C-alpha cells in the first residue's frame with residue numbers, strides 16, 4: 001500500500017490568497033508546503049485571456065484605492081513588477097446615461113438622480129442597520145428588496161436614471177467603504193499584456209518555480225481537485241478527484257465563498273454549525289465582463305467618455321459599458337458589465353444570443369448603422385465549479401461575529417481568501433492580506449503546538465522512566481532511548497510495553 005505523502009501544510013487553491021499564504025510560510029522556513037490547485041494555472045479570479053489581439057482581464061482588472069496616504073499593497077507590488085496600468089474613472093459614467101432612443105440624460109438630471117440615489121442608498125443603509133439590530137429575525141435572503149421593489153415600477157426619466165445609479169451602487173456594494181478610507185479613492189486598470197496574474201508569478205517565483213521558470217511540482221500540484229478533507233489524530237487527510245491522498249499537519253483552505261457554499265468539498269467530521277452559518281450568510285456576487293470586438297470604433301473616446309450607461313426598464317440590462325481605448329488604443333473592444341441575475345441568465349444562453357442582445361442595445365444608443373461585433377467573450381464565473389460566483393458581498397453594516405466565524409479555523413483547517421478579509425472582502429488586496437494573516441495565525445499555532453508537544457513529551461517520559469527498573473533488561477534499553485522518538489512512536493511503544501498511555 002502507498003502511504004500518502006505528508007507535509008507540514010497543504011494549501012488548497014492557488015489564487016492570490018493561497019500564494020501569499022505560501023510565501024509567508026516559505027519566508028518562515030516552513031519549506032514542505034504543498035499547494036493543490038484544481039485548475040491548470042495559478043491566479044484563480046485574476047485571469048487574463050487573449051481576445052481581439054490583446055490580453056483582457058476576465059476577472060479582477062482594477063487596483064482600487066491607490067491615492068491614500070498608505071497605498072493599497074497591490075499597488076506597491078504592481079509598481080515593483082513594472083506592470084503597466086492606466087487611470088480609470090467610472091464616476092463620469094453618470095454624465096453619459098443613454099435612454100433607449102439614444103438621447104443622453106441632461107447633466108442636471110444625472111446629478112439630481114445621483115443625489116437621489118445617494119439619499120435612497122442611505123435609507124437602505126438605515127434599513128439594513130435596523131435589520132442588523134434585529135439580527136435573529138429570519139432572513140429571506142433578499143437584502144435589497146426595499147430598494148428593488150420601490151424602484152422597479154418607476155418610469156419617468158429621472159426615476160429611471162435613479163434606478164441605474166442604484167444599479168451602480170449595487171455593483172459598488174462589494175466595495176467596502178473602508179477601502180477608500182484606508183487607501184484613497186483612485187482606481188487604476190491593468191493594461192499589460194502579461195496580465196494582472198503576472199504579480200502572482202512574480203510573488204511566487206522564488207518558491208514555486210525553478211530559475212528556468214518551470215514549476216516545482218513537489219510544491220505546486222495543478223489539476224488537483226480536492227473533494228474531501230478528513231481530520232486524523234494529528235493532521236488532515238486530503239483526497240483529490242483523481243484518487244490521490246495527501247496528508248499534512250495543517251491545511252489552509254483558500255477556495256472562494258461560492259465553492260464553500262457548493263457541494264464540491266466534503267468535510268469529515270462535518271463543519272460545525274457556526275461555521276456553516278457564517279458561510280451561508282455571506283452573499284456571493286456574480287459580476288461578468290463581456291468583451292465585444294468591432295472592426296472599427298464608433299463610440300466617443302475623449303475625456304470623460306470612457307464609461308457610459310444604458311437605461312432600460314429592466315434593471316441591469318446591459319447597463320454599464322466601457323471602451324478599452326485607454327488601456328489598449330486601437331483595440332476596438334467594448335466591455336459591458338452584468339451582475340447577479342442578468343449574469344446568470346446570460347451565462348445560460350449561447351454567446352450568439354448574447355451578442356444579438358448586446359448589438360440591439362448598442363443600436364439603441366448609437367443608431368442602426370454601427371457595424372456588427374466580430375467576436376465576443378463571455379466569462380462564466382457562476383458556472384465555473386471552482387468559483388461559483390465572482391466575489392463575496394457582505395452586508396454593508398458588518399457583523400463582527402460573522403467575520404470572526406468565517407475566518408476562524410476548524411481544528412487543523414485554517415480558512416483564507418478574500419471573503420475572510422474583514423475590511424477588504426471582494427478585492428485582490430483582500431485576498432492578498434488575508435493570506436498573510438492566515439499564515440501568521442498558523443505559524444503561531446505551530447509554535448504553540450511545538451510547546452505543547454515538548455510539555456507532553458516530558459509528561460510521557462516521566463512515567464515511563466519511573467518504570468524502567470521494573471522492566472526486563474531487553475526493554476530497559478528501548479525505554480532509555482524513548483525520548484528520541486516522536487510522540488506517536490512513544491505511544492506505540494507504550495502499547496508494546498503494556499504501559500498505559502498518558503492522556504496528552
Ligand SMILES: Cc1cc2nc3c(=O)[nH]c(=O)nc-3n(C[C@H](O)[C@H](O)[C@H](O)COP(=O)(O)OP(=O)(O)OC[C@H]3O[C@@H](n4cnc5c(N)ncnc54)[C@H](O)[C@@H]3O)c2cc1C
Pocket residue numbers: 012013014015016017018036037038039042043044045046058059060061062063064224225226227254255256259264265287288289381385386387389390391416417418419425426427428429430431
Ligand atoms: C469578474 C471579476 C472582477 C473583479 N474585479 C476586481 C477588481 O477590479 N479589483 C479587485 O481588487 N478585485 C476584483 N475582483 C475580485 C478578485 O479577483 C478576488 O477578490 C481575488 O482574486 C480572490 O482571490 P482568492 O485567492 O481569495 O480566491 P481565488 O482567486 O478564487 O483562488 C481560489 C483558488 O482555489 C481553487 N480551487 C477552488 N476549488 C478547489 C478545489 N476543490 N481544489 C483545489 N483548488 C480549488 C480555484 O481554482 C482558485 O484558483 C474581481 C473578481 C471577478 C470574478
